[in-house]
Amino acid sequence: MAAGAGVRAVAGRRTNKPVWIAAAACAGLLATAWLARERPIVVRATAVERRPLVVTVVTNGTVEPARETEVRAGLDGRVLFVVEEGTKVAPGEVLVRIDARRVEAELKEARSRRIEAVARLEQAKDAVEQARERVRVDRELLEAGALAPEAYRLSERALAEAESRYQNLQRQIPLELESLDLRIEDLQARLEAARVRASFAGTVYRRQVEQGQVVRAGDPLLWVADLGHLRVRANVDQVDLGRVREGQEAVIRSDALGRRAVPARVARVIPHVKKIESRSVSEALLELIQAPEGLVPGMIVDVEIIVERISDALQIPAEAVFVEEGRSYAYRVVGNRLGRVAIETGRASALDVEVLSGLKPGDRVVLSPREGLSDGMRVQVEAVETSAGS
Known part of the structure; x- marks a missing residue:
């Protein structure tokens, strides 16, 4: 009897060993999952600061000559001569000659x-x-x-x-x-119209006819502009129209100019709203303080019109703000955890946004918050970046 009981006991222990192994494996997996869940996400962050804020209207515009003329044919006939594009011409110089x-x-x-x-x-x-x-x-x-x-x-x-x-x-x-x-x-x-002449000193920057072509009176022939004096025709959204006024400072930038800032001034606001695709816009003419080399008519440029200067404003980079269901939020880093904070924003520049409530100076906020971040998540701040300002 005793021997048999011993045999049964040994047999029973052999039977439960796989269960222990499975339990240990499950525990290991759960521990790994827990550790993975708690592995910190690397984020970039910056401090909330009080400093001057330059409030701007950000839009785009098109470079155009401040003075240009469209030259048209004065009579019917065959074009005997037409000046080449890019030619600099003096007042009275013949641009086109038509058979008369x-x-x-x-x-x-x-x-x-x-x-x-x-x-x-x-x-x-x-x-x-x-x-x-x-x-x-x-x-x-x-x-x-x-x-x-x-x-x-x-x-x-x-x-x-x-x-x-x-x-x-x-x-x-x-x-x-x-x-x-x-x-x-x-x-x-x-007969005089057969010799089309330049009305002012400028450059032939576009032409529409070739030698030998037959034209009719009134047909456009070419365009002459004073390329030494350029301006920008900027689109101003209807909601911003009341903030843009003559005399305000502005800055234009373009990839063709290496994104360097080119100073400008609002010379005139055109009080007429038109539709451009889904936008209702007016136009502002910007006078360039000094047109740089490489700026040519027809070029699309980015425009910032300075509408206000605030000497002391609590602000964060615009890239730190995200919107959900019409409300603005930011992720604040406290210790090594994220906290989603509802914020109220105010005026803005091209890069920064004024914070009216929800954050205080010295708070750290995540830059470019991506999908997958959530309230309470453990993070590791890669670097604390200070906003460069506007």
């Missing part, structure tokens, strides 16, 4: 007709003088009995006809000359 041989022929004909009209009037006047002289001579002959009365009457009749013809031409010729003068003036203007 037909106009020249019409002008020559009109001038000839005018000369003929004046000649007809002069000839009629001379005819009257000659007829009067003939009558005077014939009267003397008639009184001397050397001319028959019938011949004298013929002389008088010829004078009357000459005077009548001259009087008629005195009424007709001035009207004809007036019409011809208008015609000549128009043809001369058209």
